[in-house]
Every structure is written in C-alpha cells, then in structure tokens.
Amino acid sequence: MIRDALTQALRETLVTLGVDPLPESIALERPARREHGDWSSNVALATAKAAGRKPRELAGEIAEQLNDRLPLHVQRVEVAGPGFVNFLLDDTWLHGVLGDVVEQGVEAYARSELGAGRRVLVEFVSANPTGPVHAGHGRGAAYGDSLARILERIGHDVRREFYINDRGVQMASFAASLTARKHGVSPPEDGYHGDYITEWAAEMPDDADPHIWGEERALSEQRETLARMNVRFDNWFSEQSMVDSGAIDTTLADLRERGVVYEGNGAVWLRSTAFGDDKDRVLVKTNGEPTYLLPDIAYHRDKFARGFDLLIDVWGADHHGYVARMKAAVQALGHDPDELELVITQLVNLVKGGEPVRLSKRTGDIIELREVLDEVGPDPARLTYLLQSVDSQQTFDMDVVVSESMENPVYYVQMAHARIRSIERVAAEREVERVPWGDVDLSPLSDERELEILRQLEVLPETLLVAASERAPHKITSWVRELAGAVHRFYHDCPILRSDIAEDLRQARLWLVEAARIGLRIGLDLLGLHAPESM
C-alpha cells in the first residue's frame, strides 16, 4: 500500500533529522485540492512545537530529504501553506490500483478480515405484528440490512434478526380489533382503526383464532414487503416463545441470583440505578404481569447465550428513552455495556402532496411501506433511506422521488452501471478483440477522467472501514454517488469503441471500465441495490 510506504518514509526522515520527540502516529491525508498533491502530511506542523522547531523549516528539511531519495511512485515532494508536506505521485500508482481492483474482483476487492470473525447480531425493524410495516420502518430496514452487509465485508460473522412482540396488550388489542371488524362493528376506542384491519378481518376464516391468525397475517405481510426492498432476516424471534420455554422466568431467577432485583410496593424491581440508569425499573407489575422490560432482558440474555460477541439494536427515535435501562440490564446480566450497541434512527417525515403524513398506526393515518414501494419502486426507496445519516431527521418527499426522477440519485448511480454494461455489450457485439489482463499496457491512462475513477476506487477500502466503524452506511452511498459521477464524466469525454481511438488506449480503457464496474457493483451490493444491465 502506497500509504504505508509514505508513512514509513516520513518516519525514517524524522529519525534522520533527529526530530525529538517523534510523533506517535503520522497523519497522511488526501488534500481537498488537487494542486496540493496526491497525499499530504501535517507531521511538521504537529511535531514542530514539541521538537522546538519552526514548522515551515522542518517541513522544508523533510521535503529535501525525501526528494533526495524518492519513494516508489513519488514524483516529487513539496512544502506548502504553514508547513504541509505534499506528495505528488506518478500516474503509475493509480495503475496499480486498477490492478488491485481487477485482480481481486467483486468478491474480494475492499474485503478484509479485520472483523476477525467476530460474531455480531444486528436486530432491526422489530415492528409489532399488529399491522403492516410503515414508511418509518423502511429507514431502519434499509439501514440495518446495509450495516450488516458492510460489517460482513470487513470480516464479521453477522446475523440479522427481527424480534416479534407477539404477546401483551398490543396483541390483545389487535385481536380484539380484528374480531370487532369481523362482526361488523368498530374496534374498541384504544384498538386499531386502520383500513387494513377491515380487509384482514374479511379474509379471516370464521373459526380462526384472531390472535394466531392475525399475527401470521401481519408477519407474512411484513416479510413480503421487506423482501421487496431486498431486506431479509436470518431469524424471526418470538417473544411468546420465551414465555413458553420458561426463559422469562429463568431470566428473572438469574437476576435475583445476581442480587440486582428487589420487591417493593407489591412489584418486582430491577436495581438499574446501580448501572447508570435514572431510576429503578419494574420487572413484574403488582398484578403479576411482566412489564415489556423483562422479556426484553430475557431476549438479550438469549442473544448472548447464543454466543454473539456484539449486539447491535437499531431502534426508532421514539425508543431512545429505553437506551439507559437496556444498557443497565445488560450489565445486570453480568456483561460489559459495550457488548450492546444501540443505534437510534431519527424520524422519517413522509411528505406527500406537499403535506406531511403522520405515521401513527392506531389512528390508521399511516402510509404503509408497501405503498411507498409501489409508488417509487424498491430501489429508489431504499437509496433514499440510505442517503443521509440516521442521526438526522429525514424528509422523504414521495412526489419528488416519483415525478422528478432527476432528483433521485438512484437513477444516476444505476445508470452509471448500465452504461458500463452497455459499453461491454457493444464491444462484444462488434467483436472487439480484448487484450488479456496480463498483457495490457495501462500507461495510456492519463486523462483526468480516467484517473478520477481510479482515485475513487482507491478510497473504497478505507471508506468501508469508516462506514463500518461509524455504523454509517450513508458513507457508502456518498462514495457510490461520487464513483458514478466519475464514470459519467469519463463516459462523456472518453470514447472507447470509436474508430479513431488508438488501439492501446482502447484496450486500457476497457480494463478501466471493468474496474469501474467492479467498484459500482460492490457499492450497490453494500447498499442492497440492483445493478441493472440496462435502463
């Protein structure tokens, strides 16, 4: 890696110059402006003070040393600004990047084993089985699934899980609402009033148990809708199953044994304040029923028992108030709080017809995810969800995504892939002879459009690491959009199959196209989007 080579060269130079103390790490970054070189380091700025030197002077000495013995691929080293050391590289280093991409391919490029097989469970969506998933769930779905793909690519052993809250008051209310509609009457005041209840009630056989049938109906609906968006789960975990198996009782007994539980006011409490929570929490109510918290604890206890090293829960913003108690619960179970990560996705404000649409299931005033998929298509919906950080609220304007496709980046990105496939298709149709990879001469690649693609490809491995460690799939979105932009610009300015193009340039460009295809494909895969052959 060029980066390591440059860092090493800088370190050796500092030693040679007798800089003391040496910095713990040497920063190397890609400057924002091209005239600042391909790589830049601020070592001189960072170390000058402690070493009792002037930054600009020190930088000058570093550059002089390096210019005397240039590292591989380095054309020259310059000093700029307050004391930056800038490296200008030969295009040959980017030709090396093309080689990495082509040789490693879609499967291997930017894949790593840094995760060391760490077992990670990502739990997301986990909508109540009392209705369809709505547009707000779509964000968590796209996020959780893409995060899982990203973590897998850096070598984690990832499982995706959906937790089914299939017992308790919500389910009872849901069943009662179905029954009411079945008999042609309105559901209870606090029941479910969506149109789908009426539709489902009509489908429900007379002898069906509304609880069991309703849950199945809701789950199959949810499963199908999520699958359309290319989101699938390895496991659907039932809350009721823990009641049946006695896991909830076992968990309570376990907590008692650990001495983190006490009785008070006729209820059973978790001493969560001992683990950083604001107040202690009730586990079993006065009426003998468990609160939602106890099954949740049992569920997480089960996750750990299954051998996962890290649990990532993706929750909506309306659940953020439970973060502290869940973290406390994990510690109460004897685990390190860092073994559970909670990602809170901020709200999605759906806009339709210029009006905000509320997402409350009970009022029936919702937009179902399937409606969104019907209107804008699964890929545009999914990319829209992945466009920005989940830390920010999102405005999802359906009209914009539907009517003005120019505003929809998914076409831009997928079109780049389709264009590349088109080049390859036409090349095949015209029976253009291809020089095998081992024999191709990449030196004709020197156009800024060509190099731009390679620079973007070069950045993927580290972009992937950042996206993974920050749990930020939207960084992959940004990366893919930039690569797509580079591809469009290249496509526009750099003809390949035209008769006036020199043969060696054509051959080199065809391999560049292959590298771009690989990069786009990897990016689209990480986002869970299709890579169309044509559009």
Place this chain on the structure above:
RNA sequence: GCCCCUGUAGCUCAGUCGGAUAGAGCGACCGCCUCCUAAGCGGUAGGCCGCAGGUUCGAUUCCUGCCGGGGGCGCCA
C-alpha cells in the same frame, strides 16, 4: 426540569483522527446529441458553517453556555 438527535447554498444533504480557497445533487440561468444510453456532460450565480466564549500553530469539526427544530423521560409497548 432532565436526557438524546439536530442547525452548513433557495431546497435536500455530505464534509475522514481538528488542516490549506467549505462540497454534491436538485432548483435558477447559459451552453452541449452525425457519438459506446442526453436518466448524461460543461459553465454561471448562490455561504456570518445558528449565536457567544474557550482549547491551539490552526475550529464547520473538540469543550462550555445560550437560541431555534425534533424526539424521549410510566407498574404503556
């Protein structure tokens, strides 16, 4: 009252471990199809990075306070 997220171009948003003259798309305006897909490409205009302090060689980035927006603080789930 307390906790979490957030405030960057007209709009929607990026901005890496703190770096140099803050970016993209859309919208606006002006150009480009004899061509491998014009769902594209090029250009112009557009900024008190919410405000005020602090930390330091350097702050959109880190810290504190204030202001605005959103969400949450149950023996509801």
